[in-house]
Amino acid sequence: MKTVLLCVVLASCTGDPPPQPQGLTDPAAFGITGVRRLTRLEITSSVGAAFGVPADDLVAMLPEDLAGTNPFDNDYEAQTISGLVIENYSTFAQAYAAKLAASPDLAQALGGCTPAGPGDAACFRAVLATAGRRIFRHPLTTDELDAYGAKILPAATATGSFATALEMMGLLLVQHPRFLYRTERPAGDLDDFEIATRMAFLLWGENPDDTLLDAAEGGELVKSENRLTQAQRMLDDPRAQRQLHRFHALWLGYSVAPLPALLADDLRSETEHLIDRVVFEQDADWLALFASDESYLTPALAAQYGLPAIAQPAWTAARGGGVLSHGTFLTLGAKFGDTSPTVRGNEIYKRITCSDLPPIPPSVDTDMPPGDPSQCKQERYTMRILGGCQDCHGIIDNIGFGLENFGVSGAWRATEPGKPQCAIGGNGIWDGAAFLGVQGLGKRIAEDTRTGACATKQLFRFVAGRDETTDDAATLDALAAEYRDERSLRTMLTGLVASPAIAFRKGN
Amino acid sequence: MKKPLSRRAMLRGAGALVALPFLEAMLPRRLFAAPIVPKRFVTAFCGTIVGVDPQSNPGAYGALPATLPASWTGLASVRSHVSIISNLEIPSYNSGTSPTAPASALNQPHGVSPATTLAGVTSIDHMPIMVKAQTADQYAAAGLGAGAKLASLQVRTQLLPYTGGNSNVWGIMSAKLTNGQLNALPPIVSPAQLYATLFSGGVSTPAGAAALAREASVLDLIAEDRDRLTASLGANDKARVEQHFDEIRTLEQSMQAALAGGGGGTCSGPASAPVDPAAGPNTFSGWSNETLRGQMMADMIAYALACDLTRVASWMMTFEQVQMGNAVDQATQMHDDSHNGATRPIQIAANCNWHATLFARLVGKLATMPEGSATVLDSTFLSLIFAESKTAHGRTGMRHVVAGMPSRIKNGLHIDGQALHPGKIQISGLQAVGLATTTLGELGGALAPIMV
Numbered sequence: 001m002k003t004v005l006l007c008v009v010l011a012s013c014t015g016d017p018p019p020q021p022q023g024l025t026d027p028a029a030f031g032i033t034g035v036r037r038l039t040r041l042e043i044t045s046s047v048g049a050a051f052g053v054p055a056d057d058l059v060a061m062l063p064e065d066l067a068g069t070n071p072f073d074n075d076y077e078a079q080t081i082s083g084l085v086i087e088n089y090s091t092f093a094q095a096y097a098a099k100l101a102a103s104p105d106l107a108q109a110l111g112g113c114t115p116a117g118p119g120d121a122a123c124f125r126a127v128l129a130t131a132g133r134r135i136f137r138h139p140l141t142t143d144e145l146d147a148y149g150a151k152i153l154p155a156a157t158a159t160g161s162f163a164t165a166l167e168m169m170g171l172l173l174v175q176h177p178r179f180l181y182r183t184e185r186p187a188g189d190l191d192d193f194e195i196a197t198r199m200a201f202l203l204w205g206e207n208p209d210d211t212l213l214d215a216a217e218g219g220e221l222v223k224s225e226n227r228l229t230q231a232q233r234m235l236d237d238p239r240a241q242r243q244l245h246r247f248h249a250l251w252l253g254y255s256v257a258p259l260p261a262l263l264a265d266d267l268r269s270e271t272e273h274l275i276d277r278v279v280f281e282q283d284a285d286w287l288a289l290f291a292s293d294e295s296y297l298t299p300a301l302a303a304q305y306g307l308p309a310i311a312q313p314a315w316t317a318a319r320g321g322g323v324l325s326h327g328t329f330l331t332l333g334a335k336f337g338d339t340s341p342t343v344r345g346n347e348i349y350k351r352i353t354c355s356d357l358p359p360i361p362p363s364v365d366t367d368m369p370p371g372d373p374s375q376c377k378q379e380r381y382t383m384r385i386l387g388g389c390q391d392c393h394g395i396i397d398n399i400g401f402g403l404e405n406f407g408v409s410g411a412w413r414a415t416e417p418g419k420p421q422c423a424i425g426g427n428g429i430w431d432g433a434a435f436l437g438v439q440g441l442g443k444r445i446a447e448d449t450r451t452g453a454c455a456t457k458q459l460f461r462f463v464a465g466r467d468e469t470t471d472d473a474a475t476l477d478a479l480a481a482e483y484r485d486e487r488s489l490r491t492m493l494t495g496l497v498a499s500p501a502i503a504f505r506k507g508n
Numbered sequence: 509m510k511k512p513l514s515r516r517a518m519l520r521g522a523g524a525l526v527a528l529p530f531l532e533a534m535l536p537r538r539l540f541a542a543p544i545v546p547k548r549f550v551t552a553f554c555g556t557i558v559g560v561d562p563q564s565n566p567g568a569y570g571a572l573p574a575t576l577p578a579s580w581t582g583l584a585s586v587r588s589h590v591s592i593i594s595n596l597e598i599p600s601y602n603s604g605t606s607p608t609a610p611a612s613a614l615n616q617p618h619g620v621s622p623a624t625t626l627a628g629v630t631s632i633d634h635m636p637i638m639v640k641a642q643t644a645d646q647y648a649a650a651g652l653g654a655g656a657k658l659a660s661l662q663v664r665t666q667l668l669p670y671t672g673g674n675s676n677v678w679g680i681m682s683a684k685l686t687n688g689q690l691n692a693l694p695p696i697v698s699p700a701q702l703y704a705t706l707f708s709g710g711v712s713t714p715a716g717a718a719a720l721a722r723e724a725s726v727l728d729l730i731a732e733d734r735d736r737l738t739a740s741l742g743a744n745d746k747a748r749v750e751q752h753f754d755e756i757r758t759l760e761q762s763m764q765a766a767l768a769g770g771g772g773g774t775c776s777g778p779a780s781a782p783v784d785p786a787a788g789p790n791t792f793s794g795w796s797n798e799t800l801r802g803q804m805m806a807d808m809i810a811y812a813l814a815c816d817l818t819r820v821a822s823w824m825m826t827f828e829q830v831q832m833g834n835a836v837d838q839a840t841q842m843h844d845d846s847h848n849g850a851t852r853p854i855q856i857a858a859n860c861n862w863h864a865t866l867f868a869r870l871v872g873k874l875a876t877m878p879e880g881s882a883t884v885l886d887s888t889f890l891s892l893i894f895a896e897s898k899t900a901h902g903r904t905g906m907r908h909v910v911a912g913m914p915s916r917i918k919n920g921l922h923i924d925g926q927a928l929h930p931g932k933i934q935i936s937g938l939q940a941v942g943l944a945t946t947t948l949g950e951l952g953g954a955l956a957p958i959m960v
Binding site for chain 2: 034035060061063064066078080081082083084085086087088090091094095147148151152155158159164167168171172175176177178180181183184185186187256257259260261334365368507
């Protein structure tokens with residue numbers, strides 16, 4: 001793929017059509033996705049960037065993102081509407097609009113003007129034109145500017161304050177369905193602004209910035225090579241890092257993991273630094289995330305893990321297994337007061353191989369600890385070998401046992417808590433073959449073809465905002481093949497942006 | 509001095525509010541008696557068990573005893589307004605062995621109870637939308653909701669799943685069928701947000717009225733864009749966006765009604781907004797001061813009902829399979845407690861009573877709110893539904909609580925449920941508030957023993 005990208009760049013110079021990523025050359029490669037509503041974080045990020053006034057502190061006022069059937073927060077099929085949801089948007093808009101009204105430099109920042117009075121139509125129009133384009137992801141028409149000004153400015157005149165106009169503008173824009181929904185034409189080739197919107201939410205998780213909107217306004221984004229140029233720029237922006245942090249946190253499940261409050265930032269930092277290093281700094285094999293021997297530790301985290309003390313945050317040759325040995329991920333596997341090989345194994349199995357297990361039989365009580373609690377876990381977890389249980393537990397428990405040397409907090413341990421007689425060997429089984437410890441597991445995961453296919457499937461789900469369907473089979477195959485060939489997430493993202501699929505909507 | 513609330517003023521000051529308990533002083537100083545007294549319908553849900561005997565057993569059927577057992581002591585102050593129903597039963601269904609499921613049966617130990625008790629349908633797995641079918645509160649909303657600011661209100665007290673995971677699907681208890689599509693209705697989980705949502709009663713001052721008028725004006729402006737935005741959309745997208753516009757228009761009309769002197773906007777508002785208690789870590793046995801959150805919510809639900817801001821409320825006190833810290837010291841999980849009946853009877857009873865106490869707070873508030881010659885409680889049906897019975901996963905010998913609407917529902921009693929399905933409580937409630945409902949999902953008929 002790197003060769004392909006070089007060709008794309010060269011093609012943009014020679015005028016030849018750029019080669020397309022293998023398998024994504026069909027414009028209709030993506031199946032059907034219905035209209036998508038912005039998530040909480042997408043809303044706060046977008047309005048914060050558009051107005052230059054942070055909205056993060058108001059995120060709790062927005063309706064919760066409902067979980068769907070995949071790990072992500074943006075499943076459009078789970079998004080529902082009720083009177084209460086609309087009220088939530090309204091109260092968020094009011095709170096945010098109040099912040100806008102209290103921002104003394106907003107008119108200058110957005111409109112380049114200082115209002116001469118409460119009803120300064122020219123200044124308001126300049127402010128609204130800038131803000132409206134950023135929020136609606138499309139320039140406002142003259143009619144829209146006229147209509148909005150005609151309704152808002154008299155109210156500002158009535159109160160004697162231009163701040164009223166700013167407040168009403170905020171009320172209008174941030175709860176408008178045109179902002180809250182990423183609307184697209186029913187089917188066919190998308191226009192530049194629709195493409196810009198897809199690109200921005202894919203790479204940044206928020207509205208397009210002025211540069212991308214300018215490119216859209218200039219009619220540049222229908223061309224693959226121009227999209228590629230923009231994608232490279234956008235991937236060098238910190239917002240791309242934030243977006244991939246979000247993706248991985250949702251995929252691997254630690255987005256709201258029960259991290260200890262005093263260490264939460266350190267723990268997240270460890271994982272986010274690894275993502276940044278693998279994806280952005282080294283553009284290395286994406287699945288090195290599960291096999292890296294290096295870790296970015298803070299002094300507090302080193303102490304937590306029981307590693308040699310360090311004076312300041314630094315990369316260290318750590319425990320191996322990449323994210324698998326991070327406290328962010330390890331905290332997911334707790335049950336019955338300690339780690340659960342079953343839970344950990346299941347998390348890995350379903351999230352990293354995208355494999356499903358059959359439903360738990362009704363007669364199984366998942367709330368009772370297995371076996372005699374006084375025994376060692378190796379003796380207690382007999383479900384691995386019992387008929388009727390081993391089909392599932394033989395898979396997942398044997399994965400989880402490979403991580404037993406790590407407690408819930410991520411600290412290393414040689415024996416089970418309170419049971420010095422219960423030595424932990426770290427022996428596990430992955431796909432029928434034995435491995436030893438997190439390094440062994442990480443290596444097996446990184447080598448397993450299911451992992452690459454699953455990672456790309458999870459990426460697809462995140463990008464598409466839904467689960468895959470049979471219509472997406474070719475796309476999923478193409479993404480998996482691309483990963484097998486190139487191993488680079490960054491390349492995959494630019495390939496997606498350059499592909500004709502991002503510029504086309506398949507109709508019902 | 510209490511004064512009418514300016515919603516806008518509250519929002520402006522939201523960043524600088526001091527933590528004030530949401531107490532009696534925050535209740536409205538006057539309530540407007542509507543010309544026609546509306547009927548109201550409230551369902552509260554608890555994701556745990558009621559407790560082992562004798563802690564949860566009120567004793568002989570008949571009048572509630574003077575001293576309630578440990579699981580229900582919180583109901584003491586409203587004893588005459590509530591009834592505890594024992595001996596209710598949800599049938600089990602194992603699809604692997606039984607060819608036919610009984611009506612509204614269970615086949616999984618967790619994550620499915622609301623399907624049977626609130627929607628009256630058989631659970632078939634851990635469902636993404638756990639209720640699976642339209643819930644009773646939405647039938648109530650369809651029959652009672654018109655005219656109020658919100659056709660229905662969804663609230664949840666437990667802030668986080670406390671599972672260590674990020675799924676909130678077990679924190680939803682209400683669903684509505686719209687155009688054949690079942691929509692899960694996400695609850696408000698922040699008391700401050702609930703306050704901001706409900707109490708826009710700023711019409712009592714010129715500045716407040718002007719602010720509300722501006723808000724309504726902006727919503728009208730948005731609504732005018734409907735055709736322009738939806739004209740270019742495909743049919744499915746259009747239907748979704750138009751539903752959003754419909755709700756915007758409803759909100760705008762409720763604001764206009766408030767400006768005109770109708771609806772909930774005419775009620776005096778609380779003097780100050782609540783401040784959300786700090787969120788705890790999303791860990792097993794986590795705790796975010798849900799007691800205070802629940803108290804705030806009980807008060808605001810009462811106020812919302814009394815002021816006709818809504819006539820239907822679903823109140824999820826705790827998630828199904830509640831992993832929140834226990835009600836004694838948060839040292840263990842409520843759910844884990846339920847599996848240790850022999851060693852944690854005190855915690856189990858306290859957990860049940862924690863829910864009962866919050867429920868009693870709401871009932872008590874409604875009982876003190878005059879409405880004509882009666883009280884708001886007299887026209888309100890409430891139920892307190894538990895996910896499980898006396899033991900973990902228990903589906904027999906279930907106990908639930910009903911309150912209010914004394915003209916149709918027996919109050920002050922311990923009632924034998926005669927091994928009937930607890931989903932019938934909702935049918936009874938719907939009938940009690942005057943709806944001609946005879947079925948809920950797969951269930952038919954009211955729970956006769958509780959009907960007057």
